[in-house]
Amino acid sequence: MDNILASSSLVGCGRCLRETVVVLMAGVYISNMENEMKLVVKWSGKEYEICNLSESDSVATLKNAIHKETGVRPERQKLLNLKLKGKTPEDECQLSALKLKQGFKVMMMGSLEEDIADASAPPEDIPDVVNDLDIEDEEVAIESREVYLAKIERRVREYKINMLNELRPGKKLLVLDIDYTLFDHRSTAETGYELMRPYLHEFLTSAYQDYDIVIWSATSMKWIEEKMKLLGVSTHSSYKVAFYLDSLAMISIFTPKYGVVQVKPLGVIWGKFDQYSSRNTIMFDDIRRNFLMNPGNGLKIRPFKQAHLNRDKDRELLRLAKYLKDIVHEEDFNSLDHKHWEKYRPRKRDKIASKKEETHEENSSAS
Numbered sequence: 001m002d003n004i005l006a007s008s009s010l011v012g013c014g015r016c017l018r019e020t021v022v023v024l025m026a027g028v029y030i031s032n033m034e035n036e037m038k039l040v041v042k043w044s045g046k047e048y049e050i051c052n053l054s055e056s057d058s059v060a061t062l063k064n065a066i067h068k069e070t071g072v073r074p075e076r077q078k079l080l081n082l083k084l085k086g087k088t089p090e091d092e093c094q095l096s097a098l099k100l101k102q103g104f105k106v107m108m109m110g111s112l113e114e115d116i117a118d119a120s121a122p123p124e125d126i127p128d129v130v131n132d133l134d135i136e137d138e139e140v141a142i143e144s145r146e147v148y149l150a151k152i153e154r155r156v157r158e159y160k161i162n163m164l165n166e167l168r169p170g171k172k173l174l175v176l177d178i179d180y181t182l183f184d185h186r187s188t189a190e191t192g193y194e195l196m197r198p199y200l201h202e203f204l205t206s207a208y209q210d211y212d213i214v215i216w217s218a219t220s221m222k223w224i225e226e227k228m229k230l231l232g233v234s235t236h237s238s239y240k241v242a243f244y245l246d247s248l249a250m251i252s253i254f255t256p257k258y259g260v261v262q263v264k265p266l267g268v269i270w271g272k273f274d275q276y277s278s279r280n281t282i283m284f285d286d287i288r289r290n291f292l293m294n295p296g297n298g299l300k301i302r303p304f305k306q307a308h309l310n311r312d313k314d315r316e317l318l319r320l321a322k323y324l325k326d327i328v329h330e331e332d333f334n335s336l337d338h339k340h341w342e343k344y345r346p347r348k349r350d351k352i353a354s355k356k357e358e359t360h361e362e363n364s365s366a367s
């Protein structure tokens with residue numbers, strides 16, 4: 001909750017709303033003068049006066065009025081304590097039926113995440129690849145295109161990385177997408193926590209033992225930072241994220257099948273940090289085309305959508321944490337085929353090696 005309040009405190013004015021806030025809180029004061037209603041929407045430390053409402057107006061009219069003042073679209077508004085017989089009133093419900101008292105405070109929440117993602121992300125509605133063979137043919141052609149390599153070189157030179165935590169010698173590299181990978185950014189909820197993919201912190205804690213972690217999302221840096229704060233990733237005590245990459249680190253490429261698309265070329269990281277290469281890097285994303293420049297290093301995960309329905313069932317991150325553990329002894333990740341990650345079995349000697357390490361860790365922590 002603190003995080004939510006923190007993010008709403010960033011807001012300067014109603015107009016800025018669309019760009020800044022994840023979850024909003026508002027207080028609505030209603031005064032009732034002979035059927036005329038004067039409302040004050042209190043939101044993010046500011047008050048917005050709403051006039052020209054009457055008791056015969058509907059909840060929809062109220063929401064439209066709030067929209068006009070705050071920028072929060074009606075369908076994104078959740079007026080928490082506006083109740084009719086204990087239930088959320090329908091949009092058609094008349095305000096008079098709600099019997100609102102003077103000074104009654106309504107808490108409003110509404111995620112604007114969607115608006116922002118829409119505005120800043122490249123389109124995600126490109127159909128996903130049905131036939132893996134099709135895209136393999138394309139990948140070869142794309143990888144050999146010098147113009148894309150030149151773009152990557154320019155990112156290596158010009159894109160500034162803000163290091164959050166030191167890279168650790170000997171670790172492999174894990175690059176993670178956010179939307180639908182770690183977080184269901186399209187569902188609405190009262191807290192960001194509800195939209196977090198199950199086992200996120202367990203997954204990151206486990207991965208961090210063997211991998212430096214990088215977050216790469218096709219949105220703006222400001223939003224990556226907000227999301228990571230909201231999910232408690234940026235402040236977690238059991239793991240640390242090395243740095244974030246945003247949409248500006250991506251490049252656009254042309255594919256005969258999809259036209260111009262934005263992709264996440266790992267070469268940007270490899271060009272900046274010598275210790276990382278295709279031999280020791282793995283990237284998780286729910287969209288395969290993000291791997292087009294480095295297909296062998298991408299693992300397409302199942303997207304986490306409809307958080308409310310799937311929160312109790314989704315085990316993807318637990319299973320992926322195990323895969324990361326299982327492959328950590330591989331000298332060269334190029335020998336792996338991540339498409340068949342679920343069928344991967346560690347070789348016997350690797351199993352023995354990890355067993356030894358575990359025992360060693362237990363012993364040293366016991367002593």
Ligand SMILES: [Mg+2]
Binds near residue numbers: 177179180285286287
């Ligand atoms: Mg995604």
